[in-house]
Amino acid sequence: MDDGAANVETAVAMLRSSAEQGVVRVMATPHFYIGHHSAVDFFRERQRAYEELKPYLTENMPQVQLGAEVLIREGISRYDLHPFCLEGTDILLVEMPFSRPPVWLLEELENLVNRQNLTLMYAHLDRYLPWYSHNSFEMLMDMPDSIMQVNASSVADKQYFGSLTRHLPDTHRMVLGSDMHNMDHRAPRMGQAVKVMSKNRIGRHWLDRIAWTTKHLELQADNTEGLL
Numbered sequence: 001m002d003d004g005a006a007n008v009e010t011a012v013a014m015l016r017s018s019a020e021q022g023v024v025r026v027m028a029t030p031h032f033y034i035g036h037h038s039a040v041d042f043f044r045e046r047q048r049a050y051e052e053l054k055p056y057l058t059e060n061m062p063q064v065q066l067g068a069e070v071l072i073r074e075g076i077s078r079y080d081l082h083p084f085c086l087e088g089t090d091i092l093l094v095e096m097p098f099s100r101p102p103v104w105l106l107e108e109l110e111n112l113v114n115r116q117n118l119t120l121m122y123a124h125l126d127r128y129l130p131w132y133s134h135n136s137f138e139m140l141m142d143m144p145d146s147i148m149q150v151n152a153s154s155v156a157d158k159q160y161f162g163s164l165t166r167h168l169p170d171t172h173r174m175v176l177g178s179d180m181h182n183m184d185h186r187a188p189r190m191g192q193a194v195k196v197m198s199k200n201r202i203g204r205h206w207l208d209r210i211a212w213t214t215k216h217l218e219l220q221a222d223n224t225e226g227l228l
Contacts, residue, residue: 001049002030004181012056014180014188019062021191025218026062026178027086029069029093029123034076039083042068065221069123071095074104077111081118088221091119091147096140100131106139113143121147124177126154126164137169147213151179152193153186155206165202172209175217 005011018026028050032042046066057064067086070076072094085092092112097105112118122140125132125148141148148171155161155176180188197203 001045004028004030006182008052008056010182011053012061013183015057015061015064017183017188018178018180018190019060021188022194023062023178023188023190025221026064027067027093028064029067029086031095032068032070032084034071034073034079043083067093069093069095072097072105072108074102074108077108077115081112081116085118086121086217086221089119089217090117091121091217091220093121093123093149095123096125096128096132098127098131101136101139109140109143113146119145119147121149121175123149124151124154124179125168126150126160129163129167134167134169137167141169141171141173146173148174149177150174151177152189153179155193156189156196158196161196161203165206173213174206174209175213176210 005014015026028046030042030046030049032039046068050064050066053064065087068084070081070084070092081092082090094109094112109120113120120140120143125137125140128137140146148168150164150168154164176190176193178188178190180186194207197207
Protein backbone atom coordinates (compact mmCIF):
# COMPACT_ATOMS: atom_id res chain seq x y z
CA MET A 1 0.00 0.00 0.00
CA ASP A 2 1.08 3.60 -0.56
CA ASP A 3 4.85 3.91 -1.09
CA GLY A 4 5.63 1.08 1.32
CA ALA A 5 6.50 -2.52 0.53
CA ALA A 6 5.81 -3.36 -3.11
CA ASN A 7 4.69 -6.88 -2.22
CA VAL A 8 4.19 -9.28 0.68
CA GLU A 9 7.66 -10.77 0.26
CA THR A 10 9.28 -7.38 0.85
CA ALA A 11 7.03 -6.67 3.83
CA VAL A 12 7.91 -10.03 5.40
CA ALA A 13 11.64 -9.45 4.79
CA MET A 14 11.43 -6.05 6.52
CA LEU A 15 9.59 -7.51 9.49
CA ARG A 16 12.11 -10.33 9.85
CA SER A 17 14.99 -7.87 9.68
CA SER A 18 13.24 -5.70 12.27
CA ALA A 19 12.82 -8.68 14.59
CA GLU A 20 16.54 -9.44 14.29
CA GLN A 21 17.21 -5.86 15.40
CA GLY A 22 15.06 -6.26 18.51
CA VAL A 23 11.79 -4.75 17.29
CA VAL A 24 8.72 -6.38 18.89
CA ARG A 25 5.93 -4.11 17.62
CA VAL A 26 5.39 -2.21 14.37
CA MET A 27 2.87 0.53 13.71
CA ALA A 28 1.94 0.45 10.02
CA THR A 29 1.36 4.08 8.98
CA PRO A 30 0.48 4.57 5.30
CA HIS A 31 0.03 8.16 4.16
CA PHE A 32 -3.38 9.79 4.23
CA TYR A 33 -3.82 13.00 2.23
CA ILE A 34 -7.17 14.59 2.84
CA GLY A 35 -8.65 15.82 -0.42
CA HIS A 36 -6.72 13.20 -2.38
CA HIS A 37 -8.02 10.12 -0.58
CA SER A 38 -11.47 9.08 0.53
CA ALA A 39 -11.37 7.89 4.13
CA VAL A 40 -13.57 4.93 3.20
CA ASP A 41 -11.22 3.91 0.41
CA PHE A 42 -8.17 4.43 2.63
CA PHE A 43 -9.43 2.16 5.39
CA ARG A 44 -10.61 -0.44 2.90
CA GLU A 45 -7.22 -0.53 1.18
CA ARG A 46 -5.36 -0.60 4.49
CA GLN A 47 -7.42 -3.55 5.70
CA ARG A 48 -6.90 -5.36 2.40
CA ALA A 49 -3.14 -4.97 2.71
CA TYR A 50 -3.21 -6.11 6.34
CA GLU A 51 -5.30 -9.19 5.55
CA GLU A 52 -2.80 -10.10 2.81
CA LEU A 53 0.04 -9.86 5.32
CA LYS A 54 -1.64 -11.59 8.29
CA PRO A 55 -0.91 -15.21 7.29
CA TYR A 56 2.82 -14.43 7.44
CA LEU A 57 2.78 -12.87 10.92
CA THR A 58 4.25 -15.76 12.89
CA GLU A 59 5.20 -15.70 16.57
CA ASN A 60 8.78 -14.72 15.84
CA MET A 61 7.67 -11.64 13.87
CA PRO A 62 6.91 -8.20 15.35
CA GLN A 63 3.28 -7.55 16.21
CA VAL A 64 1.70 -5.29 13.58
CA GLN A 65 -0.84 -2.62 14.52
CA LEU A 66 -2.51 -0.14 12.22
CA GLY A 67 -2.33 3.61 11.98
CA ALA A 68 -1.79 6.38 9.44
CA GLU A 69 0.49 9.31 8.69
CA VAL A 70 -1.78 12.30 8.13
CA LEU A 71 -0.52 15.34 6.23
CA ILE A 72 -1.53 18.57 7.96
CA ARG A 73 -3.35 20.94 5.63
CA GLU A 74 -5.34 24.10 6.20
CA GLY A 75 -8.81 23.22 7.46
CA ILE A 76 -7.99 19.62 8.36
CA SER A 77 -9.06 20.11 11.98
CA ARG A 78 -12.69 20.32 10.80
CA TYR A 79 -12.59 16.56 10.18
CA ASP A 80 -12.75 13.86 12.83
CA LEU A 81 -9.29 12.30 12.73
CA HIS A 82 -9.71 9.82 15.60
CA PRO A 83 -10.07 6.86 13.20
CA PHE A 84 -6.56 7.57 11.89
CA CYS A 85 -4.87 7.35 15.30
CA LEU A 86 -2.32 4.67 16.08
CA GLU A 87 -4.33 1.59 16.96
CA GLY A 88 -5.35 1.50 20.62
CA THR A 89 -4.31 5.09 21.30
CA ASP A 90 -5.40 8.71 20.96
CA ILE A 91 -2.12 9.49 19.18
CA LEU A 92 -2.23 10.91 15.67
CA LEU A 93 0.94 10.69 13.58
CA VAL A 94 1.04 13.94 11.63
CA GLU A 95 3.27 15.08 8.81
CA MET A 96 4.18 18.77 8.60
CA PRO A 97 4.34 20.66 5.29
CA PHE A 98 7.78 20.49 3.67
CA SER A 99 8.16 24.28 3.68
CA ARG A 100 8.50 27.10 6.15
CA PRO A 101 5.70 26.74 8.73
CA PRO A 102 2.58 28.33 7.16
CA VAL A 103 0.62 30.92 9.13
CA TRP A 104 -2.32 28.55 9.66
CA LEU A 105 -0.28 25.65 11.05
CA LEU A 106 -0.39 26.50 14.74
CA GLU A 107 -4.16 27.04 14.70
CA GLU A 108 -4.79 23.68 13.02
CA LEU A 109 -2.58 21.85 15.51
CA GLU A 110 -4.20 23.60 18.48
CA ASN A 111 -7.66 22.66 17.19
CA LEU A 112 -6.66 18.99 16.91
CA VAL A 113 -5.39 19.01 20.47
CA ASN A 114 -8.00 21.18 22.17
CA ARG A 115 -11.16 20.32 20.22
CA GLN A 116 -10.50 16.69 19.33
CA ASN A 117 -8.38 15.78 22.39
CA LEU A 118 -5.74 14.19 20.22
CA THR A 119 -2.11 13.66 21.14
CA LEU A 120 0.17 14.65 18.26
CA MET A 121 3.21 12.67 17.18
CA TYR A 122 5.27 14.60 14.65
CA ALA A 123 6.55 12.34 11.90
CA HIS A 124 10.26 12.44 10.97
CA LEU A 125 11.14 15.88 12.33
CA ASP A 126 14.71 15.09 11.28
CA ARG A 127 13.69 15.97 7.69
CA TYR A 128 12.70 19.55 8.45
CA LEU A 129 16.04 21.17 9.27
CA PRO A 130 16.09 23.10 5.93
CA TRP A 131 12.81 24.91 6.72
CA TYR A 132 12.17 24.88 10.47
CA SER A 133 14.09 26.96 12.99
CA HIS A 134 14.75 25.80 16.52
CA ASN A 135 11.88 28.08 17.62
CA SER A 136 9.57 26.37 15.11
CA PHE A 137 10.40 22.98 16.55
CA GLU A 138 9.84 24.33 20.05
CA MET A 139 6.43 25.60 18.95
CA LEU A 140 5.45 22.11 17.84
CA MET A 141 6.63 20.53 21.07
CA ASP A 142 4.74 23.10 23.14
CA MET A 143 1.53 21.29 22.21
CA PRO A 144 0.38 19.34 25.29
CA ASP A 145 1.87 15.82 25.44
CA SER A 146 3.23 16.05 21.89
CA ILE A 147 5.78 13.45 20.79
CA MET A 148 8.78 13.96 18.54
CA GLN A 149 9.61 11.18 16.08
CA VAL A 150 13.00 10.93 14.39
CA ASN A 151 13.89 8.35 11.76
CA ALA A 152 16.46 5.66 12.36
CA SER A 153 18.06 6.33 8.96
CA SER A 154 18.90 9.91 10.01
CA VAL A 155 20.19 8.91 13.41
CA ALA A 156 22.33 6.15 11.88
CA ASP A 157 24.22 8.85 9.94
CA LYS A 158 26.72 10.04 12.56
CA GLN A 159 27.24 13.48 11.01
CA TYR A 160 23.53 14.16 10.54
CA PHE A 161 22.80 12.89 14.04
CA GLY A 162 25.09 15.61 15.34
CA SER A 163 23.03 18.23 13.48
CA LEU A 164 19.83 16.83 14.94
CA THR A 165 21.08 17.05 18.50
CA ARG A 166 21.94 20.73 17.95
CA HIS A 167 18.72 21.79 16.22
CA LEU A 168 15.87 19.66 17.54
CA PRO A 169 14.27 20.63 20.87
CA ASP A 170 15.21 18.96 24.12
CA THR A 171 12.26 16.76 25.05
CA HIS A 172 11.73 13.57 27.00
CA ARG A 173 8.84 12.61 24.70
CA MET A 174 10.53 11.13 21.65
CA VAL A 175 10.42 7.93 19.61
CA LEU A 176 12.50 6.34 16.89
CA GLY A 177 10.75 5.65 13.58
CA SER A 178 11.91 2.91 11.24
CA ASP A 179 10.95 4.66 7.96
CA MET A 180 11.26 1.23 6.36
CA HIS A 181 9.85 0.92 2.86
CA ASN A 182 11.99 -1.78 1.25
CA MET A 183 15.14 -3.82 1.75
CA ASP A 184 17.32 -1.50 -0.34
CA HIS A 185 17.83 2.22 0.32
CA ARG A 186 15.03 2.38 2.92
CA ALA A 187 15.64 -0.84 4.79
CA PRO A 188 15.14 -1.25 8.57
CA ARG A 189 18.05 0.42 10.39
CA MET A 190 16.84 0.52 13.98
CA GLY A 191 19.75 -1.54 15.25
CA GLN A 192 22.29 0.68 13.53
CA ALA A 193 20.65 3.82 14.91
CA VAL A 194 20.76 2.45 18.45
CA LYS A 195 24.42 1.55 18.00
CA VAL A 196 25.27 5.11 16.91
CA MET A 197 23.36 6.65 19.82
CA SER A 198 24.97 4.37 22.37
CA LYS A 199 28.45 5.75 21.60
CA ASN A 200 28.11 9.25 23.03
CA ARG A 201 26.53 10.97 26.01
CA ILE A 202 23.80 12.82 24.09
CA GLY A 203 22.91 9.69 22.15
CA ARG A 204 22.55 7.67 25.34
CA HIS A 205 20.38 10.46 26.72
CA TRP A 206 18.18 10.16 23.64
CA LEU A 207 18.04 6.38 24.03
CA ASP A 208 16.81 6.71 27.61
CA ARG A 209 14.05 9.07 26.53
CA ILE A 210 13.08 6.92 23.54
CA ALA A 211 12.90 3.86 25.80
CA TRP A 212 10.72 5.71 28.32
CA THR A 213 8.29 7.02 25.71
CA THR A 214 8.13 3.70 23.86
CA LYS A 215 7.31 1.84 27.06
CA HIS A 216 4.39 4.16 27.76
CA LEU A 217 3.19 3.95 24.17
CA GLU A 218 3.13 0.17 24.43
CA LEU A 219 1.09 0.34 27.62
CA GLN A 220 -1.43 2.64 25.97
CA ALA A 221 -1.64 0.52 22.83
CA ASP A 222 -2.25 -2.55 24.97
CA ASN A 223 -4.99 -1.20 27.22
CA THR A 224 -6.24 2.08 25.64
CA GLU A 225 -6.15 3.88 29.00
CA GLY A 226 -4.51 6.95 27.55
CA LEU A 227 -1.42 6.75 29.72
CA LEU A 228 0.41 9.36 27.67
